[in-house]
Amino acid sequence: MSSSDHVNQGQAIENKELDLKDDSSTTASLKRKAEDDGDNESPSNSEKHSTVVAAHYNHLEEKGLKERFNSPIFYLRNFNNWVKSVLIQEFTDKIREKDYGRPLRVLDICCGKGGDLSKWQKARVERVIFADIAEVSVQQCENRYHDLQKRCGRLFAAEFIAADCTREKLRDKYADPSINFDLVSCQFGLHYSFESLAQARRMLTNVAECLKPDGYFFGTIPDAYEIVSRAQKSSDNSFGNRIYNIKLLFDTKDGYPLFGGKYDFHLEGVVDCPEFLVNFQLLVKLAAEYGLELVYKARFADFYKDYSSKYKQLLHRIICFESYPAPPGKELIGDQFEYEHAKEYVKNNDNKTDRIGTMSTCEWEVASE
Incomplete structure (x- = not known):
């Protein structure tokens, strides 16, 4: 798990078997089929947890470069940024392999403060819509965008939307509701939608309804099996070390619930709020209802093995x-x-x-x- 830091899942080309028990850190990816189903189920009316999450990220202090260098999770954050950079580059490349000159449009859902702004710029995309539940974070994301624009000159076009992506219909908020995305990225945020079935469906609707046929949805989530496995080895359903702590808020004797599997997560200087476990096999089945099929899944360690040689210089940089x-x-x-x-x-x-x-x-x- 990781700060903008958790376990990863993204999209790729090989079909791999799903087995939660094999997960440790995971990157996975889903590809949009030619046809997909819509969904009109309304999100839950319960907003207490969403308010807590939004408040946490709204009050999270913007850190300067000097403080980040002194962070106890300095290398962890950089490694996670490497994973995200590789995912973004790989999937923009896959789209361009089919149509090199195609202007790429992206939805960065659960974008936070805009940690991936420069990654989209390096990938030479045409337009990005940034959406997040935390209004202050979205404003900081927009400020970062304008700062990057001043430094780079020409930059991709952008929109910024403050909305609960697990409860609100994003399409109604786009400047152009008919927009189609080549890529949808959700880094370390999809797990918040697994508070309930209605929220998971709303999130997947937001992900899929504007995604082009043969477009990709990729992202990163905590590994539910690994979290439960580590918690079961403890005496009080909690575990951690000097930089993080996790405590499950439900009894693990019968496994974990499909939705609402709540746990407290603390990561030094980055996260300190409740989250929800994602049953990965259930996610894949739900995603299939929205025309998405799994094409890649890997642990962090395996992802590193797959791509460290190709992106060795980036690791050093x-x-x-x-x-x-x-x-x-x-x-x-x-x-x-x-x-x-x-x-x-x-x-x-x-x-x-x-x-x-x-x-x-x-x-x-x-x-x-």
Whole structure:
């Protein structure tokens, strides 16, 4: 799990078997079929949890670069940004493989403060609609957009919508309600819709109803199976380390509910509010009702194996890994015992490498959730 940091699911080309028990950190993707079904079910009237989530993100302080460098989850956040960058690049490339000159239109749903603005700019998309429940975050996203526009000159066109994407019909809020999207991205936000069936359906309707045939929906969510598995090994349904903590708010003896599987999640300096588990197999079945089919799913670790060679320079550029041992004059971000794996690797490495790139066990525990 991760800050804009959780477990990932995105879209890709190979069909892979679904097995929740194999998940750890996951990236998955869904592709729009040529035909799909509409849905008119109204969202739930209960808005208490949505208010809590919106208030949390509205009050989350905007951090400067200096403070981010000192963050205890510095490498974790960078790694998650690498995953998102790769997903965005891969799927914009897939669209262009079929039609290179096609101007790409994107829905960035649950966009937060606009953490992916520069990623869309690098992917050379034509238009992006940003939508999020937190009004302050959407305003910060718009401010970031204008700052980026000043630095870059030409930038993609953009719209900004403050709305609860699990309860409100986004299409009614677009400047052009007839718009069709090539890509829909939902990074670390889809799980909030699994409070109820009605909210999950509303979210999927917002995702799918304007997505072009052969368009892609990709995103990232926490791994429900891994969370429940770790919680069941504890005495009080909670677990964590120095940078995060999760406590399930339901009894796990019979597994977890299909909807409303609530848990408290705290991630240092980034998240501190309740979330909901997503039964992945159920998500795939629901998505099929909206003309979406699963085409790619991978754990974070497997996603890294799949793409680390192709995007090796990007890993270095955004500093995804910490140098071990620490360079002269610098300290490790974690305690020494969190690097036993790195110490052992350096010791036994045939190439006699003096220093490697790694991540503390505390950060990796979050990334692999």
